[in-house]
Amino acid sequence: MNHRHPEIDPQFLSETDEQRQLRAILRGFYAETSEPEDVRRHLATPRGHDEALWARLAGEIGVHGLAIPEEYGGAGFGFAELAVALEESGRALYCAPLLPTVVLAAHALLYSGDRDACERYLPRIADGTLTATVAGFDADAPVVEAERDGSGWTLRGRADFVLDGAGADLILVRSRTPDGLRIFACEPASDTCRRTPRRVLDETRRQALVEFRGAPATAVGAEDHAEETVTATLDVGRAALAAEQIGGSGHALDATVEFVAQRHQFGRPVGSFQAIKHRMADWLVAMEAARSASAYATACVAVASPQLPAAASAAAVVCSETFRRAAAEYVQLHGGIGFTWEHPAHLYVRRARSGEVLFGTEDQNRARLAELVGLAPQPTACGTASEVTSI
Structure with a gap:
């Protein structure tokens, strides 16, 4: 089979x-406004992020509109510029809904090809006055039912762990x-949409159970x-x-390099010990592979x-693995202080662990990648290859 593109x-x-x-x-902006103590303060706010900071990021720097076309109120750049902003937000552990709003919802609208919906919502996403998310996009999630209600639609059902x-x-x-599956836009109201925050490992990325009880919606x-x-939206995600x-891993690496250069044992910087040098070198190699x-x-x-599905699944596997390792090394190589609540390392551990399952587990993404490149297990006379292996 020819897989060349x-x-x-x-x-x-x-x-x-x-x-x-x-x-x-952005590096300077986050250095001034999103230090670890700021992250903890933002988490205590009703919406889990600083709304004034959100408005500044959209207005002063224009992050929210980077990948939105100019005809819909955006800056008309592209995803490459947005990726830079996302890397820096990951580095600073910025706890605002950039991923669900600016990536998932905005791209779902663009990919839908619905000009009316794009004109209605994208300018408000771009200027920071509208936060948005997606629900039920996971293939394993229970599907919400849409019912005709006069000339419109209403939604019934539930979607869990919605960003x-x-x-x-x-x-x-x-x-x-x-008649089949379709995407609907719902502006939730308290009387028709019950939203219950979930307690999750990573509090910087809030999730909730959303129950639709006859909620009005637009196709x-x-x-x-x-x-x-x-x-397509999930691959962009x-x-x-x-x-x-990559941003989170980069912060962990830079902070650890600085620490092992300053911390002394036996009259020498810890970073001069051969075992530490080898660990740091291996870490850097893994980082560069993930960055690629x-x-x-x-x-x-x-x-x-057309290579996006394979590239996205490969990046999901490699970057999740790298961030998990980076967060673990961040804690361990900081010694005793790295295990305390006062140090920010645990916040990166939480973000790394929660990100591993956000758009499918590593195993699921590996299986998808294998299928995309034609390496999926083939049925045998005694069952599937995986069944034979497990016997």
Whole structure:
């Protein structure tokens, strides 16, 4: 089977001057506004993030509109610029709904091809006045039912562990109609939509149980395009999460290098010990591999490459593994202080562990990748290859 596709131009894998400038601006912005003590303070607010900071990020820097076309109120750049912003937000552990709003919901609207829905919602996403999320996009999730109500639609059912589900102003819901699956836009009201925050490992990324009880909704996009929109949106989510994980891993590495250079034992910096040098070198090699996987997935999104599904699943596996390892080394190589609640390392551990299952587990993404490249287990006379192996 021939799996060859047009190659990604190498220029899309390198950072431009504009992207470097954006990174520098965001690095300085987060250094001033999102230190670990700020993260804890933001978590205590009703919506789990600083709304003034959210408005500044959208207005002063224009992060929310980076990947939104100008015709819908955005800056008209692309996903490569948004990936830079996501990497820096992951580095700072920024606890606001960038991923559900600016990545998932915004791209679901764009992929739907519904111009009316895009005109209604995307300008408000771009200017920071609307937060949004998606629900029921996971293939294993119970499907919400959509029913005709006069000239409109209402939703009934539940979606669990919805990102920013308790605070989002707009929820795009994958629902079942009598004619098949479709995406609906719901602006939740308390009398028809019950939202219960879930207690999760990573409090910087809030999730909720959303129960639709006859909630009014508007169909988005064509009915026969819904599953394609969901799949594409999830792949963009994987690429975005990979960029975040690169940022988190980068912070852990930089902070640990600084620490082992300053901490002394036996009259020498800990970082001069050969065992520590080897661990740090291995860590850096893993980081560079993950950065390459993330950059390739980002480029595939940016140019709408048919290689995106494979690139996104590969990035999900590699970057999740790398971030998990980085967070563990962050704790261990900081010694006793790394195990305390006062140190921010545990916040990165929580983010790393929760991200591992956000868009499918590593095993699920590996299995999907194997299928995409034609390496899926083949049936045998005694059953599937996996069944034979398990006997």
